Amino acid sequence: MKAIGIVRKVDELGRIVLPKELRDLHGLFCGMPVEIYVDGDNIILHKYQSSCIFCGQGEDLRWIGGKAVCPTCAKKYLPMFTEAAQAEENNR
Secondary structure, three states: OOOOOOOOOOOOOOOOOOOHHHHHHOOOOOOOOEEEEEEOOEEEEEEOOOOOOOOOOOOOOEEEOOEEEOHHHHHHHHHHHHHHHHHHHHOO
16 A cells, blocks of 8 residues: 555544545545445545446446446436436426
8 A cells, every 4th residue: 555645634523534636536426435444553445336226236337426327327327317407407
């Protein structure tokens, strides 16, 4: 494990802020679940791998609005969501 030289303080509620550059580099976005576990004296943060909200498949997931979606379902359902969003925009 390589140290990158970033130090953060734990606040009164036990929270720390992961720098934006680090979140972007590792694909951690708002609403994504993070697994926390201990290995000896180390506290490890790991992106939690769940399953697609549509089909239940658990590999190669993309996070859309904080929800896990597999590429197959993203391709299948994206047109429906796009059409619905356009229709809603046109009704405004």
